[in-house]
Amino acid sequence: MKLNATTAQNSFKYGWLLSRIWPYIKPYMFRIILGFMIAIPLGLLDGVTAFALKPYMDFVIGGKNFEFAILGHNFVITSIQMSFILPVGVVLFAAFQGVLRYLNGYLSSWTSAHITNDVKFDLFERLIHMHPQFFDENSSGIIISRYMNDPGTASTGIVDNIRNITTSFFGALGLIAVMIYSSWQLAIIGVVVLCAAFIPVALIRKRIKSASNRNMVIGGNITTNINETYNGNKVMAAYGLQDRQNKYFREQVWESYNVGMSLYKRSGWMSPIMYLIASFGIATVLGFGTYLINSGQMTAGSFASFVTSLLLLYKPVKSLGNTLTGIQNIFVAMGRVFELFDLEPEIKDAPNARVLTGLNDSIKFENVNFEYIPDHPVLKNLNLNVTKNETLAIVGNSGGGKSTLVNLLPRFYDIKSGSIKFDGVDIREYTIDSLRKNISMVFQDNFLYSGTIRENIMMGNPDATEEELDQAIISAHLQDMIKEVPNGLDTMLGERGLTLSGGQRQRVAIARAMLRNAPIVILDEATSALDNESEAIVQKAMDNLMQNRTVFIIAHRLSTIKNADRIAVINEGELVELGTHDELMAIPEGEYKTLYEMQFKKQEVHTYA
Numbered sequence: 001m002k003l004n005a006t007t008a009q010n011s012f013k014y015g016w017l018l019s020r021i022w023p024y025i026k027p028y029m030f031r032i033i034l035g036f037m038i039a040i041p042l043g044l045l046d047g048v049t050a051f052a053l054k055p056y057m058d059f060v061i062g063g064k065n066f067e068f069a070i071l072g073h074n075f076v077i078t079s080i081q082m083s084f085i086l087p088v089g090v091v092l093f094a095a096f097q098g099v100l101r102y103l104n105g106y107l108s109s110w111t112s113a114h115i116t117n118d119v120k121f122d123l124f125e126r127l128i129h130m131h132p133q134f135f136d137e138n139s140s141g142i143i144i145s146r147y148m149n150d151p152g153t154a155s156t157g158i159v160d161n162i163r164n165i166t167t168s169f170f171g172a173l174g175l176i177a178v179m180i181y182s183s184w185q186l187a188i189i190g191v192v193v194l195c196a197a198f199i200p201v202a203l204i205r206k207r208i209k210s211a212s213n214r215n216m217v218i219g220g221n222i223t224t225n226i227n228e229t230y231n232g233n234k235v236m237a238a239y240g241l242q243d244r245q246n247k248y249f250r251e252q253v254w255e256s257y258n259v260g261m262s263l264y265k266r267s268g269w270m271s272p273i274m275y276l277i278a279s280f281g282i283a284t285v286l287g288f289g290t291y292l293i294n295s296g297q298m299t300a301g302s303f304a305s306f307v308t309s310l311l312l313l314y315k316p317v318k319s320l321g322n323t324l325t326g327i328q329n330i331f332v333a334m335g336r337v338f339e340l341f342d343l344e345p346e347i348k349d350a351p352n353a354r355v356l357t358g359l360n361d362s363i364k365f366e367n368v369n370f371e372y373i374p375d376h377p378v379l380k381n382l383n384l385n386v387t388k389n390e391t392l393a394i395v396g397n398s399g400g401g402k403s404t405l406v407n408l409l410p411r412f413y414d415i416k417s418g419s420i421k422f423d424g425v426d427i428r429e430y431t432i433d434s435l436r437k438n439i440s441m442v443f444q445d446n447f448l449y450s451g452t453i454r455e456n457i458m459m460g461n462p463d464a465t466e467e468e469l470d471q472a473i474i475s476a477h478l479q480d481m482i483k484e485v486p487n488g489l490d491t492m493l494g495e496r497g498l499t500l501s502g503g504q505r506q507r508v509a510i511a512r513a514m515l516r517n518a519p520i521v522i523l524d525e526a527t528s529a530l531d532n533e534s535e536a537i538v539q540k541a542m543d544n545l546m547q548n549r550t551v552f553i554i555a556h557r558l559s560t561i562k563n564a565d566r567i568a569v570i571n572e573g574e575l576v577e578l579g580t581h582d583e584l585m586a587i588p589e590g591e592y593k594t595l596y597e598m599q600f601k602k603q604e605v606h607t608y609a
Contacts, residue, residue, distance in 0.1 A: 035107035057301030141224030182306035193281030367418035393564035446509035460515035476511035
């Protein structure tokens with residue numbers, strides 16, 4: 001699946017989306033409910049200031065005493081006393097509301113972070129089990145955006161926005177209660193205005209979805225560009241590609257800008273429309289309120305309290321509008337997240353798959369056909385039998401299918417037809433984990449992870465003993481290098497191990513393969529990028545790795561080919577010749593002989609000069 005072709009087609013199935021996110025929310029329900037319980041009084045307290053205006057206007061400004069009875073006892077609060085009590089009360093309420101706001105924010109942040117982390121953990125676990133073709137088809141930027149950014153948007157936002165909705169909703173309820181207490185007639189007008197203000201929100205759902213999806217793709221492309229600029233910095237400098245990368249970056253940023261502005265042009269009218277609706281409501285309230293005051297049906301204090309409540313009400317209404325818009329954006333991201341959860345690796349264990357415990361007899365390729373792109377075959381009806389502990393060199397023209405052939409053994413890709421059998425059993429009947437544990441691979445450009453040299457070698461077998469580690473280091477001819485680096489085995493490597501030379505990286509990779517101690521070894525042009533001096537020492541390390549193992553070598557250097565038991569020549573996806581070096585050289589105008597004379601004759605002259 002190409003991730004930049006996302007549709008987030010379930011973005012409007014709110015019940016379905018919530019049912020999918022529920023398993024991640026459920027473990028934290030106590031804290032979420034506690035946060036919502038705090039959000040209720042937090043919202044209701046918004047009406048305290050508006051409510052305080054009525055007694056302030058009627059008794060303090062009006063110079064009247066406030067008289068009331070409790071349990072048969074009469075009490076009187078003078079206007080002077082009231083002028084001190086009300087402001088102090090407002091401040092105390094504000095302080096209390098501040099404490100509630102802090103607690104609510106903390107609980108929300110805690111639960112949001114945990115839910116986001118849980119979603120990311122599960123998504124990343126699925127990502128690392130995707131097959132290599134998935135990574136071939138999707139750029140690093142799109143993968144980062146989909147697997148890291150979308151879960152944060154979806155899971156963090158859902159808790160925060162539901163909290164905001166709760167606070168705003170109960171804030172609106174508190175203010176409406178004050179309005180009804182002040183004047184039920186004017187309250188009807190206020191509620192009608194409130195309902196009308198939400199109409200624009202429902203009109204922009206699909207525009208938000210479209211813009212969100214496009215911005216996700218653009219954001220992924222920008223990340224890819226930055227990754228390529230970083231990883232390809234030497235090529236960029238060598239070929240003067242700075243202007244090219246800068247041009248791409250500018251185009252992508254402006255494209256993101258245009259998407260944002262396009263959305264704003266279509267949805268930016270929402271806020272002005274809400275203001276216009278509110279202004280009609282306020283104008284109506286002012287006119288009708290004046291009539292109620294003049295007719296003696298309402299006091300000036302009640303009117304001031306009502307107008308303040310109405311003005312304060314617009315804040316939670318506007319907040320609710322923006323929050324609902326944000327929630328739609330969250331549901332789009334959530335739809336994209338669950339698209340990822342629903343992706344199934346094309347390469348996975350068969351039902352009742354068996355465990356591979358070693359190679360006893362042979363590896364057979366029977367009528368193997370493979371293609372990366374439909375109707376563009378890379379391997380064509382290939383048959384090959386490799387016996388246990390045999391070393392097979394694979395040569396041929398560039399793009400002929402050599403690397404593809406060895407990549408099929410650990411099931412990085414699955415064949416289109418035919419079969420590959422270990423000891424007569426199709427490799428698709430073995431568990432992927434056990435299959436790959438029986439294969440050690442050394443590539444042309446071995447990837448070393450950020451971490452220490454020890455950690456990178458131990459990846460071959462995390463359970464290896466210190467003695468086994470030492471033996472792997474000696475076999476890979478790494479001991480001198482380890483003595484030279486500052487902290488020995490515990491020396492930290494830079495990203496991709498670029499602080500080491502090419503030969504040193506290869507020997508670390510060989511030590512890693514040594515430690516794995518697998519019966520099958522694949523060497524994919526492991527020395528082709530090295531100079532002669534580095535190649536010589538890496539070749540010694542490879543010779544140690546190849547002992548008593550079944551070895552597949554994609555050959556580049558003459559010495560590697562001549563030491564092989566047999567040589568397979570693959571051109572245009574077909575096995576055209578197979579035999580020893582001498583047998584293939586004896587074929588007049590043979591493919592191997594031609595290749596040897598063209599590519600390796602000069603090397604032989606140089607080697608034996």
